[in-house]
Structures are given as structure tokens and as C-alpha cells.
Amino acid sequence: MPFALLLLGLAVFAQGTSEFMLSGLIPDIARDLRVTVPAAGALTSAFAVGMVVGAPLMAVLGRRWSRRGALLAFLCVFLAVHVAGAVTGSFEVLLATRVAGALANAGFLAVALVTAADMVEPEAKGRATSTLLGGITLACVAGVPAGALLGQIWGWRAAFWAVALLSVPALVAVARSVPGGAADPTPPPLRGELRALRAPRLLVTLLSAALVNGATFCTFTYLAPLATEAGGLSGAWVPGVLALFGAGSFVGVSVGGRLADRRPVPVLVAGGFALCAGWGVLALGAGDPVPALGMVFLQGALSFGVGSTLISRVLYAAPDAPTLAGGFATAAFNVGAALGPWAGGAAIGAGLGYRSPVWVSAGLVALALAVALASVLAAPALRPRRTAPSASDAAR
Structure with missing residues (x-):
């Protein structure tokens, strides 16, 4: 993998930590x-909505910029709003910085995905995608626990300062290492790219990616109460459980990236069924800590192995949308990140217990498998039918 691609992964790590x-x-x-906890929770929702809406919008905005210029612009905005968030005493300003940061994050990831795909051979897009998404998994393993620790020691503002400082070397690295080049004076027509993104095969892949990622974050969001309430572990175990899931995710995205280019169908089919079954096993066995911890690692690996493969298939399936494919892939990823926690929270709120988000995860993956199967069965009906040759044609 090109060294510049690893540096893009560093920037994604900083942004994933912030998210x-x-x-x-x-x-x-x-x-x-001096706001309520539910009001403060809106900061998370604002970031998720900004990511979903911002990914395609920012991809459109950056169409006439060089990719290095777009990456630098988005990263500068991301750094600036975290400095503003670290010093503000106003909740409204902090909320605005979260939305602005999400827009910048979405734009950066959208451009980075297509940039990474162009840095490698055409048949290596899966590995390039997994390298970028590896930054997100590392954020789960190291960045998020470190941010929580900084918040406990020096206050929540320290975590914002840390993200801003981590963005500085990423900014320098992108400026020095990502290929520049002038902006394309004649980018593909926007209408043509949007038409290409309506292809049934691509829509199914985007929907499947959103559902699988929704399943991932549905359980990940509620791993702490699952471990303590259902598993009987003490609160001291929670950082380790979260890190274990993140470690599995890193393994999954690394292995999945190597297989996604050569054997994507086996990864998606076998991995999808294993992922669905694994959520069920975790839900049933959550009360026994030892096997449950093993399943947490395994499900992290399967979730990001399958999820990163789906994202790479979006890039393969959209050659006629070179500037917008990354934006729509980013939006699908974050639709899942917003949908999953909401669905898991609704299940808990309905009194179904702390194992219920894991069952919701199993249901979301099962739905993704059903959508994929239905699209395969419907494919022949969507192809143009060949009419029998007429007698005059046969005589020619």
C-alpha cells in the first residue's frame, strides 16, 4: 500500500475518534x-446527521477542486472547529461545531475513499478501502478509550484539544504526501453521476452496507450495559470489552481487505451468514462472560470484514460516478451508525432488556441477506428479454 494511503488512515483515525x-x-x-444529559446527547445525533447529509453534499462541492486541495480544506475546517469546541462556553456553539465537524469529516472521507482507490491498481480497491476504515477501527480500540481517559483526568475539553493536535500531523502529511494535480476542468456531468448511482445493483449494495453497519453499532453502543448487566462483569471491564471489539474490528478489516478484491462473494455470503448467526449466539450466551468475550472479538472481526467489503463493492460498482461514489458510500456507512443505536435504544426502552440490541443486530443482518437474495432472484426479470427471431430474420 502507498505510504500516502497510510497517512490518510491517520486522518481518518483522528476523525473517527472525534465521532x-x-x-x-x-x-x-x-x-x-448546564444542560440536561439528553440535550448533551444531541451532540452525537448532530454529528451523525451531519455525516449522512454532508457526505454527498461535500462530494459535490469538491468536484472542481483537486483532491489534495479538497482533503486539505476539509481537514483544516475539522481542526478549526475542534479548537472552537474546546474553548467555547456555549452549548449552542458546541452543537454548531459538531455539525460543521461532521460535514468536514464526511467530505474528507468521501474524497479520501476515491483518492485511495485511485492510488492502487484497479483490482486492489478492497485493500485500499480497508486501510482507510482501519483508521476507524483503531479509533474504537485506542482513540475512544484515550479520549474518555483524558476527559476523566483533565476534563472533556482536553479530548477536543487532543483531536485538534492529532489533526496537525495529518494535515502536514496530506500536504506533503498525497498527489496533487490540478482540478479536473471538466468533471463528469453531475446528472450522469447521479444516474449511475441509481443502478439497482449499487442501491442494493448501499442498503446492505447501511444495514450491516447499523447492526455493528447497534450492539457496540450498548456493549457496556450488556457486559455489566447481562454478563455480570464489573464496570472496570468495560474499557477492555470495548477495546476487544475494536481489536476484532481491526483484524476483520485487515483480513477482509485482502479477500475483498479476490473473493468478494464468499466473503459476503459466508461472512454475512456467520455474522447473523454470531449475533444470535452472543445474545444467548451473554450471561457467560468467557465465551461472550470471545464472541465480542469475533463479531467485531466479522462486522468490519463484511462491512468494509461492501463499501469497496460500492466503489467497484460505480465506475461512472468517480467523484460521488465515495460520498454515497460514506453516507450509507453513517446511516447505519445512526440507525443502529436508535433501534437498539428503542428495544431497551420497550423493556426487552440489554440483550435486545444484539437480537436487533441479528435482525438487521438477516434483513441485509434477504435484500441481497431478493435482488439476485429478481435480476433475471430486470434484464431485457430476448425475443424469438422472426421468420424473415431467420432466413437472412
């Missing part, structure tokens, strides 16, 4: 800014 770190900082933010 998920608030889970351990919400109570402190609420107390410091």
Missing part, C-alpha cells in the same frame, strides 16, 4: 455547560 468519543464525555459536558 465516537462523546459516548464517555456526555455527562461532563452536560454539567459544565
Whole structure:
């Protein structure tokens, strides 16, 4: 993999840390800014919505910029809003910085995905995608726990300063290492790219990616109460459980990236069924800590192995949308990140217990498999029918 691609992964690590770190900082933010905990929780929702809406919009905005210029612009905005968030005493300003940061993050990831795909051979897009998404898994393993620790020691603002400082070397690295080049004076027509993104095969892949990622974050969001309430572990185990899931995710995205280019169908079919069954096994066995911890690692690996393969298939399936494919892939990823926690929270709120989000995860993956199967069965009906040759044609 090109060294510049690893540097893009560093920037994605910083941004992934920012996206998920608030889970351990919400109570402190609420107390410091004198708002309720549910109000402070809106900071997480605002970031998720900004990612979903911002990915395609920012991809459109950056169509006439060089890719290095777009990456630098988005990263500068991301750094600036984290400095603003670290110093503000206003909840409204902090909320605005989260939306702006999400837009910049979405734009960066959208451009980075297509940039990474162009840095490698045409048949290596899966490995390039997994390298970028590896930054997100490392954020789960190291960045989020580190942000929570900084918040406990020096306050929640320290976590924002840390993300801003981590963005500085990423900014320098992108400026020095990512290929530049002038902006394309004649990018593909926007209408043509949007038409290409309506292809049934691509829509199925995007929907499947959203559902699988929704399943991932549905359980990941509620791993702490699952471990303590259902598994009987003490609160001291929670960081380790989260890190175990993140470690599995890193393994999955690394292995999945190597297989996604050569054997994508076996990865998606076998991995999808194993992922669905694994969520069921985890839900049933959550009360026994030892096998449950093993399943947490395995499900992290399967989730990101299958999920990263689906994202790479979006790039393969959209050659006629070179500037927007990354934006729609990013949006699908974050639709899942918003859908999953909401669905898991609704299940818990309905009194179904802390194992219920894991069952919801199993249902979301099962739905993704059903959608994929239905698209395969419907494919022959969508192809143009060949009419029998007429007598005059046969005589020619």
C-alpha cells in the first residue's frame, strides 16, 4: 500500500475518534455547560446527521477542486472547529461545531475513499478501502478509550484539544504526501453521476452496507450495559470489552481487505451468514462472560470484514460516478451508525432488556441477506428479454 494511503488512515483515525468519543464525555459536558444529559446527547445525533447529509453534499462541492486541495480544506475546517469546541462556553456553539465537524469529516472521507482507490491498481480497491476504515477501527480500540481517559483526568475539553493536535500531523502529511494535480476542468456531468448511482445493483449494495453497519453499532453502543448487566462483569471491564471489539474490528478489516478484491462473494455470503448467526449466539450466551468475550472479538472481526467489503463493492460498482461514489458510500456507512443505536435504544426502552440490541443486530443482518437474495432472484426479470427471431430474420 502507498505510504500516502497510510497517512490518510491517520486522518481518518483522528476523525473517527472525534465521532465516537462523546459516548464517555456526555455527562461532563452536560454539567459544565448546564444542560440536561439528553440535550448533551444531541451532540452525537448532530454529528451523525451531519455525516449522512454532508457526505454527498461535500462530494459535490469538491468536484472542481483537486483532491489534495479538497482533503486539505476539509481537514483544516475539522481542526478549526475542534479548537472552537474546546474553548467555547456555549452549548449552542458546541452543537454548531459538531455539525460543521461532521460535514468536514464526511467530505474528507468521501474524497479520501476515491483518492485511495485511485492510488492502487484497479483490482486492489478492497485493500485500499480497508486501510482507510482501519483508521476507524483503531479509533474504537485506542482513540475512544484515550479520549474518555483524558476527559476523566483533565476534563472533556482536553479530548477536543487532543483531536485538534492529532489533526496537525495529518494535515502536514496530506500536504506533503498525497498527489496533487490540478482540478479536473471538466468533471463528469453531475446528472450522469447521479444516474449511475441509481443502478439497482449499487442501491442494493448501499442498503446492505447501511444495514450491516447499523447492526455493528447497534450492539457496540450498548456493549457496556450488556457486559455489566447481562454478563455480570464489573464496570472496570468495560474499557477492555470495548477495546476487544475494536481489536476484532481491526483484524476483520485487515483480513477482509485482502479477500475483498479476490473473493468478494464468499466473503459476503459466508461472512454475512456467520455474522447473523454470531449475533444470535452472543445474545444467548451473554450471561457467560468467557465465551461472550470471545464472541465480542469475533463479531467485531466479522462486522468490519463484511462491512468494509461492501463499501469497496460500492466503489467497484460505480465506475461512472468517480467523484460521488465515495460520498454515497460514506453516507450509507453513517446511516447505519445512526440507525443502529436508535433501534437498539428503542428495544431497551420497550423493556426487552440489554440483550435486545444484539437480537436487533441479528435482525438487521438477516434483513441485509434477504435484500441481497431478493435482488439476485429478481435480476433475471430486470434484464431485457430476448425475443424469438422472426421468420424473415431467420432466413437472412
